[in-house]
Amino acid sequence: MTNQPEIKLSVRNLVEFMLRSGNIDSKFISNASALEGTRAHQKVQKDNQDKGYTAEVSLKYNLAYEGFYFLIEGRADGIITTDTGVVVDEIKSTSQSLSDIDEDYSQTHWAQAKCYAFIYTIQNELPEIGVQLTYFQRESDEIKQFLKVFTQTELTTFFYDLINQYLVWASLTSDWVTKRNAAIRALDFPFESYRRGQRELAVAVYKTITEHKKLFVQAPTGIGKTMSTLFPAIKSMAEGHTAKIFYLTAKTIVREVAEEAFAKMADQGLAFKSVTLTAKDKICFQEETICDPDYCDYARGHFDRVNPAILDLLEQENRLTRPIIEDYAHKHQVCPFEFSLDLTLWCDCVICDYNYVFDPRVYLKRFFTDNGGDYTFLIDEAHNLVDRARSMFSAELYKKPFLELKRLFKDTDPGIAKALGKINSHMIGLRKLAETDQHYRQPEAPKDFLPLLLKFINLAEAWLVKNEGNESHKQLLELYFNALTFMRTAEFYDDRYLTYVENANGDTKIKLFCLDPSHLLGEAIKRGRAAIFFSATLSPLNYFAEILGGDPDSYKISLPSPFDVKNRELLIADTISTTFRNREKTYPAIATCIKAILEQQSGNYLAYFPSYKYMNAVFEIFTETYPEIITIRQSPEMNEADRELFLNQFRPKPGTTQVGMLGFGVLGGIFSEGVDLKHEGLIGAIIVGVGLPQICFERDIIRDYFNEKNNAGYEYSYLYPGMNKVLQAAGRVIRTETDRGVIVLIDERFGSLSYRQLFPREWFPHRRIRTEAELKKGLQDFWAMPEPQI
Incomplete structure (x- = not known):
C-alpha cells in the first residue's frame, strides 16, 4: 500500500484518451462487434492454439512515478511464444475490405498493442518483442497481419511518453479529490433540521452504500427524497465507500431537482x-x-x-x-x-436517464463494460423503471420494411435482396400462424429466424460501409440497427421471455418480449456496488423489490408522510362504477360530481380519467352544462411548450386574483406525476377510475406468466400498475407543509378490500360518501377548518 494518490487506468482508455484526434464521423462503422467480434477473436485464437498461442492474457503493471501510484491493466488478445521469440497479438475485427487497411491504418491499435508489449517485456525481462496487429474480415473470414519488432527500451520510451502526457490529468484528479473530500467532511446537512422521516431515510441510504446492498424506499412527497439520498451518498464518498454516484431519473424535471440539491449544498461549501x-x-x-x-x-x-x-x-x-x-x-x-x-x-456524480445504466443498447460502456466499478446508483421515481425496463430488454421487427427493401435492392444488390426475401418469406409463415386471433405466441426464441437475420446483418454491414451517401443508405441503416437490436436481445432470451407474433394495422410484427425484467435489472445493478430505489409510490414494496431485481438481502423501508393528515380530505365515492362497460352511463354523474366539488371551494382542480375517450366525453358534457367554469384539457399531441402552457394556467400570476381553473387529464399521463403545483396552484384532485392499464395482449401474457410463477398475475399486470397511477395523481395535491387540499376517488372498486389494502398510511382516515349531500357536507366541513399554523 502506498500513500501516493492512486490512478487506476486500463490500457485501452489511456491510449484512446491521449491519442485521439480528428473528426466525429457518422459514416457507417460496424456495430455488430457484440455478435461477431468475439467470434473473430475466438477463431483466430483457435486456429493458432497449436502454434504457441496463449489467448486472453491479463496484464497488470504498477509504478510509482512523479508522486503518483499508477495501476495499469489490460488484456492482450494473444501472446505467441516460439523458438524465435515472443509476439503480442492484437486482434481487430472489421467489415472493411482488407485492401483498405495498411500498416498505418490506426495508430491507436499499435499503441494499445505496444503498451501490452511493454508490460510483458518488463515482467519477463525480454530485450525485445514482436508486436502484431491481426485484422479479421468478418464477412470473408480473411486475415491481414502486420508485424513489427520493438526493443524494451523503445517500448519503455513510448509508454512513459504516454504517462507523461497523462500527468496533467492525474494531477487534476488528485488535487480535486483532496479538495472534494475535505469539503465533504466539513459539510453539514444543508437545512436547519430534518423533516419527519428524512433522517431515517438518510441513515438507511448510508448503511446500504457502506454494506454494498440494495434499498427499496417508499418515501411520500415532502420528505425530501433527493437530498436524503444525495447527502449520505456524498458523505460516503469521502470515506471511500463509493467512487461515483449515478442519479437516475425518467424525467427532465426530476433531473432539475437533483441539480438544485447540488446548488444548495454548494452554497454550504460543498466542492463536488x-x-x-x-x-x-x-x-x-x-x-x-x-x-x-x-x-x-x-x-x-x-x-x-x-x-x-x-x-x-x-x-x-x-x-x-x-x-x-x-x-x-x-x-x-x-x-x-x-x-x-x-x-x-x-x-463525481452523473445525473441522467435510466437508459445510460440499464439499457443494453446505449448504456455507458466506458464505465460498465468490464464488470463495472465502485458506483452507487440512486434511482428516483423508481416505479417508472418497471415498464421502461421491459421496453429496454425487448425488441421487435415488422415485415413491411423487409419487403420494401427487397424490392429496392432487387436490381442493385441481389445478395441483400435474397437475404431480405428469405426473411420476408419466413414472416409470411409467421403471419399465417397468427391468423386465428391475430396473435401467436411461443415460449422459445425464434431459432429458425435468427440465422436469417444474421446473414442479412453481415451483408448489410458490408454494403453500408461501401455506399455512404447512397439514397438507399438511410433506409437500410435503420433496418440494420433494428435487426441488430433484435439479435442482441436474443442473447438475453430465457424463460423470462416470450416470443409473439401479431397481425395488426396491415403488417406483421414479431417481438421478443421481456415479461419479467428482474433478472436483467439485477445483473445491471451488479455494475455498481449499491443501489437505492425510491419513489413516493413504491407500493406494494415487496412487488417492486421483486420486479426491480431485489434479492433476499435487500433492505425495504416505508416512511410516513411528513405532512399533517388534517391538511387533506380524502373522500371515496364508491357508488359509481367506471368499469369499461358502464362508462357511458356515468358521464352526467361524473360531471355533476365534479361541479359539486368545485362549488364548495373555489380554486384550481385537476380531474383525472382512465382514457382520453372517457375524459373527452365528460369534458364535453361538463363544458356544455357549466360554461361559466374555466376549463382546460390535456391532448395526446402535447409537446414541452404545450405542457408549460397548460401548467401556467394553474400558477398564480403576480398582481392578479386567482379565479380558479379546472383541468382535465389522463391517469398515467404527463400531468399526473412529476408536476409540482404548490400552495394555491392546486387544491384538489378528482380521480375517476382505478387506473387499470388497458386490457391488451401484452398485459394478458404478463398476467399469465406471473400466475404461473406466483399466482399474482392480475395484481402484477393490472392492479398494482393501475393503483400506482392513482397514487401518483393524488400526490399532486399536497406538496408542502402549508398546502391544503382534497382528493376525491370515484369508483366502486375503491371500497373493496383489494384496493383499500393498497392505500398508503397517509390515506387514513378517509371518508366514504354515498350521496351528493354527503360529498358536499364532507367538503364543507374540511374547508371550514382553520388553516394550519406553521
Whole structure:
C-alpha cells in the first residue's frame, strides 16, 4: 500500500484518451462487434492454439512515478511464444475490405498493442518483442497481419511518453479529490433540521452504500427524497465507500431537482462535480443531428479540441448543467453531446436517464463494460423503471420494411435482396400462424429466424460501409440497427421471455418480449456496488423489490408522510362504477360530481380519467352544462411548450386574483406525476377510475406468466400498475407543509378490500360518501377548518 494518490487506468482508455484526434464521423462503422467480434477473436485464437498461442492474457503493471501510484491493466488478445521469440497479438475485427487497411491504418491499435508489449517485456525481462496487429474480415473470414519488432527500451520510451502526457490529468484528479473530500467532511446537512422521516431515510441510504446492498424506499412527497439520498451518498464518498454516484431519473424535471440539491449544498461549501446528460437530439446545435464533418463544424476536428475543452471546463466549473456544457462546447467548437459523455469520466456524480445504466443498447460502456466499478446508483421515481425496463430488454421487427427493401435492392444488390426475401418469406409463415386471433405466441426464441437475420446483418454491414451517401443508405441503416437490436436481445432470451407474433394495422410484427425484467435489472445493478430505489409510490414494496431485481438481502423501508393528515380530505365515492362497460352511463354523474366539488371551494382542480375517450366525453358534457367554469384539457399531441402552457394556467400570476381553473387529464399521463403545483396552484384532485392499464395482449401474457410463477398475475399486470397511477395523481395535491387540499376517488372498486389494502398510511382516515349531500357536507366541513399554523 502506498500513500501516493492512486490512478487506476486500463490500457485501452489511456491510449484512446491521449491519442485521439480528428473528426466525429457518422459514416457507417460496424456495430455488430457484440455478435461477431468475439467470434473473430475466438477463431483466430483457435486456429493458432497449436502454434504457441496463449489467448486472453491479463496484464497488470504498477509504478510509482512523479508522486503518483499508477495501476495499469489490460488484456492482450494473444501472446505467441516460439523458438524465435515472443509476439503480442492484437486482434481487430472489421467489415472493411482488407485492401483498405495498411500498416498505418490506426495508430491507436499499435499503441494499445505496444503498451501490452511493454508490460510483458518488463515482467519477463525480454530485450525485445514482436508486436502484431491481426485484422479479421468478418464477412470473408480473411486475415491481414502486420508485424513489427520493438526493443524494451523503445517500448519503455513510448509508454512513459504516454504517462507523461497523462500527468496533467492525474494531477487534476488528485488535487480535486483532496479538495472534494475535505469539503465533504466539513459539510453539514444543508437545512436547519430534518423533516419527519428524512433522517431515517438518510441513515438507511448510508448503511446500504457502506454494506454494498440494495434499498427499496417508499418515501411520500415532502420528505425530501433527493437530498436524503444525495447527502449520505456524498458523505460516503469521502470515506471511500463509493467512487461515483449515478442519479437516475425518467424525467427532465426530476433531473432539475437533483441539480438544485447540488446548488444548495454548494452554497454550504460543498466542492463536488456533477454533470447532467441531455439526449443527443435535444442538445445538438444543428437543425438535424448528423455527425458528419462535412455538415457540422462541431464534428469537424472535435477530437483535436475536446481535451483542452475538458480541462478548461473542469478548472472553472463544478455543476455541469446543460447551459454550462453548451457554453463551453460553443467556446471550444466541440460536439456538446460527446463532450458531455467525456465529462462523466471526471465528475463525481452523473445525473441522467435510466437508459445510460440499464439499457443494453446505449448504456455507458466506458464505465460498465468490464464488470463495472465502485458506483452507487440512486434511482428516483423508481416505479417508472418497471415498464421502461421491459421496453429496454425487448425488441421487435415488422415485415413491411423487409419487403420494401427487397424490392429496392432487387436490381442493385441481389445478395441483400435474397437475404431480405428469405426473411420476408419466413414472416409470411409467421403471419399465417397468427391468423386465428391475430396473435401467436411461443415460449422459445425464434431459432429458425435468427440465422436469417444474421446473414442479412453481415451483408448489410458490408454494403453500408461501401455506399455512404447512397439514397438507399438511410433506409437500410435503420433496418440494420433494428435487426441488430433484435439479435442482441436474443442473447438475453430465457424463460423470462416470450416470443409473439401479431397481425395488426396491415403488417406483421414479431417481438421478443421481456415479461419479467428482474433478472436483467439485477445483473445491471451488479455494475455498481449499491443501489437505492425510491419513489413516493413504491407500493406494494415487496412487488417492486421483486420486479426491480431485489434479492433476499435487500433492505425495504416505508416512511410516513411528513405532512399533517388534517391538511387533506380524502373522500371515496364508491357508488359509481367506471368499469369499461358502464362508462357511458356515468358521464352526467361524473360531471355533476365534479361541479359539486368545485362549488364548495373555489380554486384550481385537476380531474383525472382512465382514457382520453372517457375524459373527452365528460369534458364535453361538463363544458356544455357549466360554461361559466374555466376549463382546460390535456391532448395526446402535447409537446414541452404545450405542457408549460397548460401548467401556467394553474400558477398564480403576480398582481392578479386567482379565479380558479379546472383541468382535465389522463391517469398515467404527463400531468399526473412529476408536476409540482404548490400552495394555491392546486387544491384538489378528482380521480375517476382505478387506473387499470388497458386490457391488451401484452398485459394478458404478463398476467399469465406471473400466475404461473406466483399466482399474482392480475395484481402484477393490472392492479398494482393501475393503483400506482392513482397514487401518483393524488400526490399532486399536497406538496408542502402549508398546502391544503382534497382528493376525491370515484369508483366502486375503491371500497373493496383489494384496493383499500393498497392505500398508503397517509390515506387514513378517509371518508366514504354515498350521496351528493354527503360529498358536499364532507367538503364543507374540511374547508371550514382553520388553516394550519406553521
